[in-house]
Amino acid sequence: MRVLVAYSSKYGSTRGIADRIGERLRLAGHEVDVERCDDVEYPEGFDAFVVGAATYMFNWRKEARRFVRHNHELLASRPTWLFASGPLGTSRIDKEGNDVLAGAQPRQFADYEEELHPRGTMVFFGALDIDGLRGSDRILSWMPENDALPEGDFRDWDAIDAWADAVAAELATQPA
């Protein structure tokens, strides 16, 4: 199947996740393009979609939201998966005993579940390099390190691979 992995990444860590998902789908025999959401020229040419973006201040990045808005009918009519990257740290459970990844779903996903009926949605741990922050994000570098935004690369490649392999397996069952 021809699969588009469309992503929106501010500092590059989500792009890395998108590239990795693309590689896994290719390994499973699919024909895959990995493109920034704003660079996608002909989405109609793909049979299936994986759309992913980083979460900032509880929102999926605007570029990805725009991509979904512009391609709403297409995404709703073909197999589509959504992912977000964001939470930082290694713990799956927070101090209150809540599931960190479930709690980090971007606000938009609830609506997308209703409107697009994606085959799956997923949240992956992200990465943060305080020294690399730009503009107003730099406010974080003036704050003492806190539990919510610890610095480091927390991307869980095993979880990413497992999810991508499940997507690939489901695509393999689709009629060509």
Ligand SMILES: Cc1cc2nc3c(=O)[nH]c(=O)nc-3n(C[C@H](O)[C@H](O)[C@H](O)COP(=O)(O)O)c2cc1C
């Ligand atoms: C200013 C700022 C706000 C953030 N807000 C959130 C948030 O609301 N939820 C979340 O899960 N992660 C949040 N993060 C973490 C980022 O989503 C994480 O660093 C992500 O991996 C960045 O992806 P990128 O490198 O593709 O831009 C925030 C990070 C920064 C710097």
